Amino acid sequence: MSPHRVAFQTDGEGFLSFVDRLETLDLTNREGESVTDDDVIDHDLSYSIYFTDLDGNLLELTTNDHETVAAELLSD
Numbered sequence: 181m182s183p184h185r186v187a188f189q190t191d192g193e194g195f196l197s198f199v200d201r202l203e204t205l206d207l208t209n210r211e212g213e214s215v216t217d218d219d220v221i222d223h224d225l226s227y228s229i230y231f232t233d234l235d236g237n238l239l240e241l242t243t244n245d246h247e248t249v250a251a252e253l254l255s256d
Contacts, residue, residue, distance in 0.1 A: 185238035192245030
């Protein structure tokens with residue numbers, strides 16, 4: 181497992197679409213636990229979610245569209 185992380189950036193709508201599909205993606209974190217919408221991290225200016233690929237490499241999906249994501253997540 182690499183200590184490095186690869187990050188992918190998307191817009192707010194893309195981020196929310198990814199979060200909505202988490203249950204169907206069967207993603208895990210570094211501890212091997214399932215990643216859910218509870219794992220979305222609010223960095224105040226951006227949102228991220230962290231997971232691993234099949235080889236244990238760290239991956240991140242992030243968006244700087246904080247207002248769009250916050251409005252949707254806070255309405256749930």
